[in-house]
Amino acid sequence: MSLQLDTADIDWVRLVWTDLNGVARGISLPKAEYEHATDEGVGFANGVAELTLEPGLLDDPKYGPESGDMMAIPDTDSLKPVSWEENTAMVFSDLTRVDGSQLDLCSRGVLKNVIAELEAEGYTPLAGIETEFSLMVETEDGLEPFNTRCSYDMDAVDQARSQFEDWREAMAAAGYEVTGAHQESQPGQYEVNIKYDDPLTAADGVMFFRHMLKAVSRRHGLKATMMPRPYSGEDANGMHFHLSLWDSTVEENQFAAAENNLDFPAGQHPAEGAGISDDARYFIGGLLDHMKALTAICAPTVNSYKRLIPGIWAPSSIAWGPDNRSTVLRIPPELGSASRIEHRVPDTSINPYLAMAATLAAGLDGIKNETDPGEPTTKNAYNEDYETLPRTLWGALQHLEQDEVLRDALGDDLVTEFIKIKRDEFDRYQNHVTSWERDEYLDEF
Structure with a gap:
């Protein structure tokens, strides 16, 4: 409201x-x-x-x-x-x-356009967002993680209790429901989940949360960042999309199916009589088909590619699987009305309107063309022979430049200017010599 x-x-x-x-x-x-x-x-x-x-x-x-x-x-x-x-x-x-x-450069308007196209096809999209970020404190040695705790540690929740409450109250006052907050995998790293809504409201919520998080954290004497990988350790901040398509009355989940057609490693709920529909599979097929180009928009900074590497539970293999976090697309084990696709590539530096628009457009392209996603994997995709995401922003931009479906959905001029801005960023990065490079090469050559 x-x-x-x-x-x-x-x-x-x-x-x-x-x-x-x-x-x-x-x-x-x-x-x-x-x-x-x-x-x-x-x-x-x-x-x-x-x-x-x-x-x-x-x-x-x-x-x-x-x-x-x-x-x-x-x-x-x-x-x-x-x-x-x-x-x-x-x-x-x-x-x-x-x-x-x-x-033509209005990203919020572009998302509206894509939503309208889905609605014209009889679909109402819904999106839930997981937002990860790093909380830091200023010390004599510079900025350091807010705590020394790791995954789901309840002491870390107590340490940030007043911040948690201020974040929740600010979001609630603005009409956004926080469905959970916890310590993520690395020191000082937290995750806040925002309840699913229509994609435009969800993207607005990301922008509001980002603005609020920085302002409220400053009032606590802390610095919050959504930089994808702020440290050289395993700390990496993703922003996963949970997506589903419903009918025009928002009563029937079009990704749900009555037959049990997936093999979940730890079981599913409901345990019997539930799976995913052909629409869900085609949507997955579209995402996989455009994934290399999508990466430029969903991982839009030089720093993003220091997250998309094997071994730190971030996606790198272009595959999908039931409850499988080694893939770019995961099917959560909650099915029926909760059937959805988790897109794990987006990180916290995204323009949420562009990332959501591009993702939905790719999925809709899959539905229109009945794109076969291939078989899901129940194995560790890092160790399997799948194509991988681009390893650099420059490589991803090359794929985006050639993707006619995304160009058409987002607008040719917007994609062209986005690529210009991001190539300028990459060029400035290439002109900067890091301390790692000096440590690695200075005395050796």
Whole structure:
């Protein structure tokens, strides 16, 4: 349920839009100015939609200084209270041209387009999100993990109890339900799960959570990051998507099947009379078919590829399997109305709108073409002979550049500019010599 501004004690509204990198940008407006913006929008130079993470502007952007404005149009249904700031709310916005047509670089608009295409085919998508992140504390030696605990350690929950409560309260005030929070596998690493919803609301929730997490953690004297791999140890932050398609009334899960047709290593629930449908298999087939190109959007930073390696429970083999965490796609053992596909490639640096749009578009392509996913694996896919994900951002971008289905779904211009921004990032990385390289080579050659 959205916030009703006329009955709420709100003085300021943060009008937010998301750039291609997934960075929240926008402006804070007095209440009266926001009310005007709901009719007219707020203008920005359209070139800022292509900012790099440096930050800076591309040498050859689509929108240069001569290109005029874009408009950020608030989606009033997404107005949320910002509980950690007094009398403040936040609203998510869509980007348009001055004439009102959708801006081709609006990632939120692209996700809306893909959802509309699914609905035209008779499907209603739902998505649940697992968000992992690293919590750090400043010491004399620099930033270090918040604790020394590991997987599901309850002492780690006690250590972060006040933070947990503040995170939950902030999300609840904004209308998002946190379904669980726990210590992840590495020191200082936590996971917060957000209840499933429609994909647009889920993606808005990721952006809200990212913004909230940083702000609230600072108030506790801590730093939170969703960098995919902030340390050289095994700490790696994923953002898994749990996806299902329902009928138009959202009463029947189209991924569910009455026959038991999968072999789960530790059993399934219900134990008998449940499996996955042909639609689910075709959806899996589409994801696998486009997985190398999807990786560029779901693992969109240089650092992302230090997560996608065997041995740290992150995906690297392009395979699928029942309750199998060594694959890019896992089928959880809860079936029937809970039947879903877990997409394990996305990490916490994603633009959630683009990653969700690309994933759903790839799955829909599989359904339309009845793409056979092949047989699932019940073995350790790291040790099997499967194709692997690209090992670098540059390699993934080459696959995205050639993927006509994703280009069509996301828009040719958006994909082109996304690739420009990410190749600029990779080039800047290549121009930086790390301490590891000096330690490895300086005295040897």
